[in-house]
Amino acid sequence: MIRLAANLSMLFNEHDFLDRFAAAAEAGFRGVEYLFPYAHSPEDIKAALDEAGLEQVLFNLPPGDWEAGERGLASLPGREAEFRDSMVEALRYAEVLACPRVHAMAGLLPPEADEATRAAHHATYIDNLRFAAGEAARAGRELLIEPINTRDIPGFFLSRQAQAMAVLEEVNHPSLRLQFDLYHCQIMDGDLIKHLERQFDRIGHVQIAGVPQRHEPDVGEVHYPAIFDRLEALGYAGWIGCEYRPAAGTREGLVWGREHGLVP
Template sequence: MKFSANLGFLWADRPLPEAIHAAKAAGFAAVECHWPYDTPVSEINAALSETGLPMLGLNTRRGNLGAGENGLTALPGREAEARAAIDEALEYASQTGTGAVHVMAGFSGGPRAHATFVDNLRYACDQAEPDGITILIEPLNHYDAPGYFLSTSEQAAAIIHEIGRDTLKLMFDCYHLQIMEGDLSRRLARLLPLIGHIQIASVPDRGKPDHGELDYGYILREIDKLGWTGAIGAEYKPNAPTNDTLEWLHNQNH
């Protein structure tokens, strides 16, 4: 299987271009990031070219960090800011050859939030389509992100079906969905046509995927049996220097 290093967590102590080189040296097949906007596009492109790694995804901005915001797309009255964040993310993705943008919903709830999220996602799909960029939505668990608008795969699937666009997909983060719903093997099989990216981390500590209540040896074999050909995103929080937490990757690669 192929794995993608999420540079929001892995080698987060290094500038992004250095982290891309570190991911290549460690044996990752791709990279993805959270918020790369402070790094010039030219530096990202140079690192991607030098390593031959593709950039799989990035996130829209969270909003006002001082106020604890975690996305804007489902916030009624903030449509202009949400769409500016979508435009910025898509422009950065287009310039770096990044295949997907995770559009962050934010802390909100209720019918108005749902309508706002759907309208903004339709806008995102319209803007993404000419460049062939996938729009991702990701349920977050209610321990790490209490009050986040999108919290289950069922809710995400219903929104994807409501919008009905091929460019809109589910970010299936095994860590978040194990906490919220469990039954991952059946859930992966049922939702496979809607899934645009898969991420892994241990549960409940969000550490490297070689311990905890999820058996990733089993889960990854099930994903492979389903015919998944994309890279699996390693989005875990290292409890030591990243290079000292990669035994799981080396075991997978040999």
């Protein structure tokens, strides 16, 4: 059965953040995700979840200075202590919110990075993920990594599916899993169902959006009914995060999900 989670960083922006939980529940969602919870106390978010009867399925570690353009800490040499602190903070929120998984954004390469710089980022990334995967396991959580396309985030360190799979193999920890975002995969790699099949045993979470505009998943070049059919055939029992920007209002665009319990 397909289980859809609303990404509250992109959906229901017609409401203040803590009011989006009730709006998501009223629209038929039973799970939610978002980029970052840290502007609010975990207790306030837990109250919003409980009141709406929702499950928290995913959020990101603190990403560094987001407003200054940083997009994660995991691969940044010299920022290891900050990354470790960010993992501790994310797990504190995950405990209160009963959230089973957190995502560590890889961060950006500097412009014109040479091979030595890339190697330094890779080594830092592997060391940080080994630490964080161990901490996640001790807390009973999963740690996710996600390849993100370099059109939306130029210079993002982890951008290809093959690179992500190689990182998973090198870290070799059962708590480290793949966040498989079909929008990013289509832009960088294509061949979505074959990537899904090859990587299925390592996938911890799935996200969707229309390509190329990142609007509703019934618009654009990806035929999501076929993706959903293959996920069900493979036995995927996890959540599918709706991480897209509504073309108009959120509720107006939910017609695509009516057969999965959404209410436009």
